[in-house]
Amino acid sequence: MTETIKRSLRESPKARWTAMVLVSLSAFGAYYFNYALSPVKPMLESALGWTSSDFGTYTSSYAWFNVYFFMLIFSGIILDKLGIRLTGLSSALLMLIGTGINYWAVVTDFPDAAQVALPLIGEIKTQVLYSSLGFALFGVGTEASGITLTKAIVRWFKGKELALAMGLQMSIARMGTALALAVALPLAINFHYSSPILWAFVLMFIGVIAFVMYIFLDLKLEKSEKEIEVDEEEPFRLRDILSIIKNRGFWYIAILCVLFYSAVFPFLYYATDFMINKYRVAPGVAGIIPSLLPFGTIFLTPLFGGIYDKKGKGATIMIIGALLLILVHGVLAIPFLDNWILASAMVVVLGIAFSLVPSAMWPAVPKIIPEKRLGTAYAVIFWIQNIGLMLVPLLLGIVLDATNPSVATNKALIRSSVEQSYSTLLAQNNITVDADEMKRAVETTTTTVVDSVVKTSFYKEIEHSAAEKEDVKNEILKQVATAGGAFETDEDKSTSINKIQQIITEQTYQVIEKNKLNIRYNYQADILIFAMLGVLSLIFAFLLKREDRKKGYGLELPNIKE
Ligand SMILES: NCCCC[C@H](NC(=O)[C@@H](N)CCCCN)C(=O)O
Numbered sequence: 001m002t003e004t005i006k007r008s009l010r011e012s013p014k015a016r017w018t019a020m021v022l023v024s025l026s027a028f029g030a031y032y033f034n035y036a037l038s039p040v041k042p043m044l045e046s047a048l049g050w051t052s053s054d055f056g057t058y059t060s061s062y063a064w065f066n067v068y069f070f071m072l073i074f075s076g077i078i079l080d081k082l083g084i085r086l087t088g089l090s091s092a093l094l095m096l097i098g099t100g101i102n103y104w105a106v107v108t109d110f111p112d113a114a115q116v117a118l119p120l121i122g123e124i125k126t127q128v129l130y131s132s133l134g135f136a137l138f139g140v141g142t143e144a145s146g147i148t149l150t151k152a153i154v155r156w157f158k159g160k161e162l163a164l165a166m167g168l169q170m171s172i173a174r175m176g177t178a179l180a181l182a183v184a185l186p187l188a189i190n191f192h193y194s195s196p197i198l199w200a201f202v203l204m205f206i207g208v209i210a211f212v213m214y215i216f217l218d219l220k221l222e223k224s225e226k227e228i229e230v231d232e233e234e235p236f237r238l239r240d241i242l243s244i245i246k247n248r249g250f251w252y253i254a255i256l257c258v259l260f261y262s263a264v265f266p267f268l269y270y271a272t273d274f275m276i277n278k279y280r281v282a283p284g285v286a287g288i289i290p291s292l293l294p295f296g297t298i299f300l301t302p303l304f305g306g307i308y309d310k311k312g313k314g315a316t317i318m319i320i321g322a323l324l325l326i327l328v329h330g331v332l333a334i335p336f337l338d339n340w341i342l343a344s345a346m347v348v349v350l351g352i353a354f355s356l357v358p359s360a361m362w363p364a365v366p367k368i369i370p371e372k373r374l375g376t377a378y379a380v381i382f383w384i385q386n387i388g389l390m391l392v393p394l395l396l397g398i399v400l401d402a403t404n405p406s407v408a409t410n411k412a413l414i415r416s417s418v419e420q421s422y423s424t425l426l427a428q429n430n431i432t433v434d435a436d437e438m439k440r441a442v443e444t445t446t447t448t449v450v451d452s453v454v455k456t457s458f459y460k461e462i463e464h465s466a467a468e469k470e471d472v473k474n475e476i477l478k479q480v481a482t483a484g485g486a487f488e489t490d491e492d493k494s495t496s497i498n499k500i501q502q503i504i505t506e507q508t509y510q511v512i513e514k515n516k517l518n519i520r521y522n523y524q525a526d527i528l529i530f531a532m533l534g535v536l537s538l539i540f541a542f543l544l545k546r547e548d549r550k551k552g553y554g555l556e557l558p559n560i561k562e
Contacts, residue, residue: 009224015217016156020165022214023149024172026092026207030142031176031294033099033200034062037106039185039272039287043193046450047443048106049415051408052521054128056397057121059269061132062139063390072386073241075144076379084152085215091144092208098138099204103197105130109439143386147378152214154366154374156221162559163363167305170358174294174301176203177268181291185272186284193443240373244380249368249553252544253361254384256318256537260361262388263325263533264354268293269393270400270526271347274332276454277521279340283451289344296351297358304359314360314367314555315545321356322541324349325534333527357537360555367553392533396526403525406463410519414508415446417473421480421504428484431496445501449508454520461518472515479507 009015037044038059044050050058066072079087105127114126124132149169157165184196244250271290275281281289308314328350331337369377401408419442426433433441464472483503512519548555 007224009217009221010156010160015221016160016165019156019214019217019221020153020169021172022210022217023088023152024169025210026088026095026145026204027142027149027169027173028176029200029203029205029207030095030138030145031173032180032203033095033138033176033197034142035177035180035268036184036196036200038269039181039290040188040193040196041270041273042276042283042450042454043185043188043443043447045408045411046415046446047193048127049412050125050128052397052400052404053394054125054397055269056394056400057124057128058132058135059266059397060390060392060394061136062142062393063386064132064136065140066143066383066386067390070383071140072143072147072379072383075140076147076376079144079148079151079379080375084148084155085218088145088148088152088211089208089215091141091148092204092211094141095138095145096141096201096204096208098134098136098141099197099200101134101137102131103134103194103201105134106197107192107194139386143382147375147382150362150378151375152218154371158366158371160560161306161309162366163305163308163359164302165305166362167302167355167359170301170362171298174297177294178291178298181268181272181287181294183287185287189284189447240376241380244369244373244377247368249544249547249551250365250377250381252540252547253365253368254381256322256357256540256544257361257381258385258388259533259537259540260322260325260357261385262392263329263530263537264293264350265389266393266396267329267350267530270396270523273521274523274527275340275343276451278338278523279343280338280455281340282455289340289347292344292347293351293354296348297355300352300355301359304355305363308360308363309559312554312556312558314364315541315548316556317356317360318364318541319538319545321353321360322534322538324353324356325537326531328353329527329531329534333524333531335524357541363559364553364555367555392529396529399525399529400521400523404518404521406518407521410469410517411446411450413469413473413517414449414476414512414519415442417476417480417508418442418446418449418504420477421484421508422500424477424481425484425500425503428481429496429500431493431500433497437497441497441501445504445508448501448505449512450519452505452509453512453517457513459513459516461520462516463518464515468515472511472517475515476508476511479511480504483507 041055044055075087075091108127110125110127115123116126116129117123118129150166153165153169154162180196187195187199268290272287275286275289276283304317308317328346331346332343365377365381366374422438422441480503484500544555
């Protein structure tokens with residue numbers, strides 16, 4: 001037998017890097033969709049009447065099935081039993097189905113008051129529920145795919161450029177996040193708020209095709225190893241979970257993971273809205289600032305991964321990352337520091353932290369847990385991480401509504417004033433529009449009014465009683481009716497509607513400004529939650545380093561064996 005036949009395909013750099021790129025493409029689409037609706041939060045509020053708690057419910061639903069139905073644990077078991085190929089393909093398809101349900105829910109017209117009662121959650125808008133169910137299904141697919149891809153990377157890169165490969169895999173995925181944050185709101189403003197989801201389909205479909213190509217490569221790898229002695233994978237056993245959870249080092253990594261990631265991923269869900277509300281960044285470009293975070297990690301995660309591969313110091317890298325996390329959220333929480341350049345700089349530093357910790361944390365797991373239990377180990381870590389990804393966004397939404405009690409109701413007031421104003425002016429001028437045109441006009445006008453008040457007005461907000469709010473609404477209706485009286489209809493219907501839109505926008509803006517209506521979110525309490533998560537992350541990073549010193553896992557040693 002010649003030397004080339006005996007060599008495993010993983011010895012070929014070209015083959016293993018191709019495998020890395022192929023498996024990462026499905027993560028690209030998933031990470032795009034994960035954040036596709038986040039920058040659209042202000043539009044979901046003005047156009048669909050969602051509150052921050054609704055948005056919190058939606059974003060937290062990503063982890064519902066993973067946490068409550070232990071889907072991640074099942075995925076780990078399925079992965080260990082069925083292997084990378086079948087699990088990876090099924091999870092990619094599941095993501096696609098979840099996205100489809102989400103899209104349908106967002107474009108479907110549910111009556112304004114349609115609600116359902118859910119255990120633990122309480123009353124929830126029907127639309128929010130269906131979107132959330134789609135997102136929850138997508139979450140099952142994404143997480144199952146996450147552990148599958150991780151295992152695939154370990155399979156190809158163990159004893160080689162493992163951290164670099166994992167870093168690059170995360171980079172490709174996070175390009176998806178960067179893309180979503182940067183383009184979703186401009187897409188939604190220029191087309192429709194559901195357009196970012198449509199794009200997700202295309203990207204995920206490409207991911208499915210790439211994964212099918214990976215399957216062929218994986219089959220070739222298997223064939224190349226037929227005659228070589230390789231470590232046999234053991235079947236999944238329940239006692240694997242027991243042996244994993246008895247390991248203290250494993251717990252430190254898992255807790256660090258949930259704390260650290262809860263201070264970053266949920267931040268990204270709210271970051272565009274935060275930039276708009278605190279730093280008065282124009283909505284069309286506000287997503288560019290948070291997109292700097294994943295964008296920075298695209299280069300830095302593989303860089304730090306490469307350093308870890310060659311120089312080691314994994315536990316120390318995690319400590320530095322946690323320290324940066326505290327710095328960033330600490331600065332963002334200071335109320336009078338409201339310059340967007342400072343905010344952008346902090347997001348870049350957060351990107352550095354978000355490159356340091358994952359580049360060292362994920363490759364550290366195989367040093368603590370034997371390879372045959374890795375599928376299960378990553379599944380348990382992801383499950384614990386998902387508890388954070390479920391609770392923290394929900395908590396943030398609830399806290400945001402609780403600390404800004406009048407913002408959502410004031411936005412609803414604007415929406416209903418705009419709607420009534422349209423009815424009046426259209427009737428006054430004998431213009432008829434269908435339900436869809438009306439809905440679209442109300443959504444656009446409400447969004448324009450809210451966005452321009454948040455961006456351009458500098459008044460000190462006043463809290464109004466319910467009766468005072470009713471007066472504000474009546475004032476808007478009166479002003480619009482007066483201004484609309486002098487308006488001359490045009491032959492062209494759409495020109496007339498544009499004129500009506502202009503009148504309603506101007507008059508509503510003036511009344512809101514005059515009455516100092518509060519429609520700007522103060523994110524102070526939410527950002528302090530992130531800072532606290534940073535402090536706890538630091539404590540667990542230190543505990544991990546101490547455990548490594550005691551047990552000699554080698555977290556501070558390089559990955560590449562000379
Ligand atoms: N080799 C491990 C890669 C993990 C990458 C990690 N992803 C996760 O932690 C997922 N469980 C959560 C994905 C949620 C996407 N918003 C990462 O750093 O992305």
